[in-house]
Amino acid sequence: MDKRTFLRRKLGFISKTMFLANMLAIVALLMSYSASFINPKSFWPIAFMGLGYLPILLINIGFIFYWLLRKRKIALYSLITILIGWPFLTKHWNIRKENAPVSSETRTLRIMTFNAHLFKKVNDEKKNFKADVVRIIDSISPDVICFQEYISKIKGKHVFSEEFKDKLGYDYFFFEPSSKNDYEAYGMAVLSRFPIYDSGTIRDNDYGINRISYVDIKKQDTLIRIYNIHLRSFALQNEDKEFIQNLSNNNESDNSRTRKLSRKLKNAFELRSEQAHSLKKHMNECQYPYIAVGDFNDTPMSYSVNLIGDGLYNAFKEKGNGWGVTHHALLPIFQIDYIFASQKFQVMNYQIVKQKLSDHYPVWSDLRLKP
Structure with missing residues (x-):
């Protein structure tokens, strides 16, 4: 069995369509990361991707669950992309670290x-x-x-x-x-x-x-x-x-x-x-x-x-x-x-x-x- 025949059996039409959509979502998420260090005066469209970070992130999370339900390792693609951008995620969402007691006599x-x-x-x-x-x-x-x-x-x-x-x-x-x-x-x-x-x-x-x-x-x-x-x-x-x-x-x-x-x-x-x-x-x-x-x-x-x-x-x-x-x-x-x-x-x-x-x-x- 050649490789192309294997892929056709591995992914049906719907799965291929979802896979393509997933890849586009991953590219969009990576572009949203780049909005943090590309000056919009140099390339302004990238700023819109940064503005859309949260919905793009949720779409990628949705793909993770979709592929997990279908028991496919493709779920790792979006998961890895999200983990790459973990420092960006923690600027939006955080788990409280223990707060220190504050005294009026302190600095x-x-x-x-x-x-x-x-x-x-x-x-x-x-x-x-x-x-x-x-x-x-x-x-x-x-x-x-x-x-x-x-x-x-x-x-x-x-x-x-x-x-x-x-x-x-x-x-x-x-x-x-x-x-x-x-x-x-x-x-x-x-x-x-x-x-x-x-x-x-x-x-x-x-x-x-x-x-x-x-x-x-x-x-x-x-x-x-x-x-x-x-x-x-x-x-x-x-x-x-x-x-x-x-x-x-x-x-x-x-x-x-x-x-x-x-x-x-x-x-x-x-x-x-x-x-x-x-x-x-x-x-x-x-x-x-x-x-x-x-x-x-x-x-x-x-x-x-x-x-x-x-x-x-x-x-x-x-x-x-x-x-x-x-x-x-x-x-x-x-x-x-x-x-x-x-x-x-x-x-x-x-x-x-x-x-x-x-x-x-x-x-x-x-x-x-x-x-």
Whole structure:
């Protein structure tokens, strides 16, 4: 019996079709891995593969079960491919390592990041949830809070910044509005229980509300720099979100909308890459311990997230548990909010606060300065 006859007997038509589909899924998974180190400015289509990592992964897992049920060793192909990308998987899914006890006398800093969505509930623009935010912050008691999409009255008794100071004891505050009028301003804010000695904004690749600011605080005679990050968003409008949610019902007449959406995604991938390079250069010039937190608007497979996190501790990877979903609107499968720390820190704890206030969940971590 020659080899071709053996293969025809070994795999029938359906199995051959499934085998071909499985090989395509494996190639797609390998391409999603490469999205983490290929700059979208060099080859932007690869960034879409990184965005599709989770569904591609699930498809490969499905093929593993399919071939196991048919008692075929072909199941090993997808299994090996998934194992090759295990370091990428642990950036999305993790089993909590034992959390270390934290004492107020230690060199530990508790930091929290939260995209507040202008303090308005998703799909309920009239309902304000500032009181809920104050309650949650009071229960967590972070030393430093980094807000993205922060809004506050400029003057009067409803100034939100004063509420944090009076009720929660955050005496130090940095807020540089990206937009304001006579009554209110919004942008990025940092609230601290420790003195702020310096602050600023990285002006390279600054896109309005999507920008990077920093503060230098002092804890136990040690200067610590904290970067508050809000990378370029996809700038999706309501019609874009509805289009994505109804992709299965769309027809050929929607090709123009698909192209328009693709251009938005491409533009955002490239702009985030530029912001990430500007931030990395700034961090490399920092002479003391630093922390980078915020809304990166990109997944753990993306080039921008991996560039920023290169050489840093990823708090979720160190102490996270389960699927690291931090954004629950539209497609609630993505982690786009991060806490990274330089090598002079040890990650003690990490927590995603599953409270649906904004379209993002608050995230906090305990970071201990090494001796």
